[in-house]
Amino acid sequence: MINFNGTLLLEEKQIELHNRGLNYGDAVFETMKVSGGKIFFWEDHYFRLMASMRILRMEIPMNFTMEFLQNEIFKTLESEKSDTKTFRVKMLVWRKTGGKYRPATNNVEYAISFETLKIPFYTLEENEYEVELFKDHYINSGLLSTIKTTGKIVNILGSIYASENEYDNCLLINEDKQIVEALNGNIFLVKENQIKTPPLSDGCLNGIMRKQIISLLKNFSEYTFEEASISPFELQKADEIFITNVIVGIRPITKFRKKEFSTTVAKNLISRLNAKARLD
Known part of the structure; x- marks a missing residue:
């Protein structure tokens, strides 16, 4: 299950050939740990995402508030019908299709995906590395x-x-x-x-x-x-x-x-x- 622009999809959406993230690396992302109904360090993730979008001159949608994006993340996770309560969540934001190096628009799309994790907290691995x-x-x-x-x-x-x-x-x-x-x-x-x-x-x-x-x-x-x-x-x-x-x-x-x-x-x-x- 993924969240594509607010819509939950049972299967991964096919990425169009001219997707700017695919063609030009014109995309940013956040990887987050969620455990026990809490996004670890959510405020820091949110403000880094906003700063990254500004640096890349992306248009930040008016509804991209902390509360809205947090709700979108949990809406996506609630689709996972399992006892696992710990997740690795990835949120991708890319500029909409159009243009070559010069974008046709600075408006964005987003997707939220996740995978389950076994350990709900941080542990220290001490094996050889x-x-x-x-x-x-x-x-x-x-x-x-x-x-x-x-x-x-x-x-x-x-x-x-x-x-x-x-x-x-x-x-x-x-x-x-x-x-x-x-x-x-x-x-x-x-x-x-x-x-x-x-x-x-x-x-x-x-x-x-x-x-x-x-x-x-x-x-x-x-x-x-x-x-x-x-x-x-x-x-x-x-x-x-x-x-x-x-x-x-x-x-x-x-x-x-x-x-x-x-x-x-x-x-x-x-x-x-x-x-x-x-x-x-």
């Missing part, structure tokens, strides 16, 4: 790299590279050879009592979970936190590195080349993150 740098292509620093568009070809190629070389994930770099993010989330690096994550100006995604983790870290009196560029040379000197995204929460990296990492800060964060998700 090895990463490598993906250096074949890079993320351009700047505003457009911070929003979630459907133009994710670098992430796709990096995922293929990881699969072919038996890595669990890859770290992406920008044109200045600075670490930007992982294939599926933001990264945080811990060295002694200092924790840092790349700034948005380096081209990393303006992640919803990134925002939550930064908020939590600012209350860690035993650590100092900063948003600062991360050089590849810092990776093997780090004590701990972890990836964040809104579905998994926190995913510790256990190995980069010959260096193995601890999970101390990630363990400390996970319970606080669950509390924040419930209260937000």
Whole structure:
């Protein structure tokens, strides 16, 4: 079941050949975790979606309020007749068909889809998780790299590279050879009592979970936190590195080349993150 412009469809709607998201990557999306009748960090998702649409000069419909879109999400989920109460929800927004590079209109369409999840809260996976740098292509620093568009070809190629070389994930770099993010989330690096994550100006995604983790870290009196560029040379000197995204929460990296990492800060964060998700 999907929600296409407010109408629930039993089967996935066929995408027309000239769909602008398909032809030009002229689309943005939000991926959300819903558990126990609550969209985790919904306000942050909503305002990021609105900001992304404004950056891409899309016309925001008058009815695209927080309440309306939240109701559309739950209307879609209510079509799932199962005992599962935890979902991964994806909302896609694209500019209506027309034009080539220059759109014929800035009006939009949207679709909401979902899949079920087994675990209703955030848990910490501590099994081996090895990463490598993906250096074949890079993320351009700047505003457009911070929003979630459907133009994710670098992430796709990096995922293929990881699969072919038996890595669990890859770290992406920008044109200045600075670490930007992982294939599926933001990264945080811990060295002694200092924790840092790349700034948005380096081209990393303006992640919803990134925002939550930064908020939590600012209350860690035993650590100092900063948003600062991360050089590849810092990776093997780090004590701990972890990836964040809104579905998994926190995913510790256990190995980069010959260096193995601890999970101390990630363990400390996970319970606080669950509390924040419930209260937000």
